[in-house]
Amino acid sequence: MVTIRSLLFWALVYTYCGLCACLELLKLLWSLGTKPGKTFQWLIRENPPGCLSDPSLGTHCYVRIKDSGLRFHYVAAGERGKPLMLLLHGFPEFWYSWRHQMREFKSEYRVVALDLRGYGESDAPVQKENYKLDCLITDIKDILESLGYSKCVLIGHDWGGMIAWLAAICYPEMVTKLIVINFPHPSVFTEYILQQPSQMMKSASYYFFQMPWFPELTLTINDFKALKNLFTSQSSGIGEKGCRLTAEDIEAYLYVFSQPGALTGPINHYRNLFSCLPLQHHEVTMPTLLLWGERDPFMDVEMAEITRIYVKNQFRLTILSEASHWLQQDQPEIVNKLIWTFLKEESRKKE
Structure with a gap:
């Protein structure tokens, strides 16, 4: 029975992977037919835009991990010695997606926005085996220690949320409070992605990304049009009531x-x-805040409420009806206010 279940599981994964690949191939052929000259043309930007060196966001730093030998890039704001707030971005993002939170929380925290393994200026091992969840979770522990801290407020969005959940589960002693944006508890997500047709369709990219090299190619078509559309299109981008990305962003x-x-x-x-x-x-044992943009086209909102059963401590869930998947960029003022309220709650109780 175990063998049969395993075969059925991988048959489902690869069948859906093939369907997603066929859909992307049709899009590629359409592009070649309508814009043959532009399909495989894209710019390699040699000079970073000025916003990436904005001093109000903090200082660019690097840390090398002794065990893995990898060098990680991060941007730090706020005075050394203050409590650490560690920020983990999602896909396709990097440290800059936390710019609104870095400006906001640096008054009381040492805010560190990390480029995850493989992203931006952080080292990117070649083999896919170097990106297993165990490696990504260990990265967070090692970086925390390399920064000279034993505890932090851990915040993650999207895939960074997955890593944040797992880091809090595996190393509960190092997370004082957990804040996750638009990603449910990992057990909720992995059950949904395999069992619920609606979530399977919304998570099509997870299946498509199992293929070698082709996903990278499709994202570069027409000068990274798919990447731009993720943040700006009507279906997946930041809505009219959100804080739109500027051209420089x-x-x-x-x-x-x-x-x-x-x-x-x-x-x-x-x-x-x-x-x-x-x-x-696994259960989460520290106070947890889950923030969710209801207009998220990639995640069923039902998963947010189910997450409650896995948190064996204070759990606060806030769903914002007019917000997108890119919540901390979409509604930064509201998100920052909700985070402040959550962070201050325990101190108010002691008073």
Whole structure:
């Protein structure tokens, strides 16, 4: 029975992977037919836009991890010695997606926005095996220690949310409070992605990313049109009531992901996901805040409420009806206010 279940599981994964690949191939052929001259033309941006060196966001720093030998890039704001707030971005993002939070929380925290393994200026190992969940979780522990801290407020968005959940489960002693944006508890997500047709369709990219090299190619078509559309289109981008990305913001993303080989590391994060399933139903033991943009086209909102059963401590869920998947960029003022309220709650109780 175990063998049969395993065969059925991988048959489902690869069948859906093939369907997603066929759809992307049709899009590629359509582009070649309508815009043959532009399909495979894209710019490699040599000079970063000025917003990436904005001093109000903090200082660019690097840390090398002794065990793995990898060097990680991060931007730090706020005085050394203050409590640490560690920020983990999603896909396709990098440290800059936390710019609104870095300006906001540096008054009381040492705010560190990390480029995850394989992203931006952080090292990107070649083999996909180097992006297994165990490696990504260990990165967070090692970086925390290398920064000279034993505890932090841990905040993650999207795939960074997955890593934040797992880091809090594996190393509960190092997370004082957990804040996750638009990503449910990993056990909820992995059950949904395999069992619910609606979530399977919304998570099509997770299946498509199992393929070698082709996903990277499709994201570069027409000068990274798919990447731009993720943040700006009506279906997946920040809505009219949100804080729209400026042209310079979009150029910052294009600068990072248009560098040679810059997409392989980020996509490799997903290429080990199904080999790690099923995840154990681990419980979270620290106070947890889950923020959710209801207009998220990639995640069923029902998963947010189910997450409650896995948190064996204070759990606060806030769903914002007019917000998108890119919540901390879409509604930064509301998100910052909700985070402040959550962070201050325990101190108020003691008073």
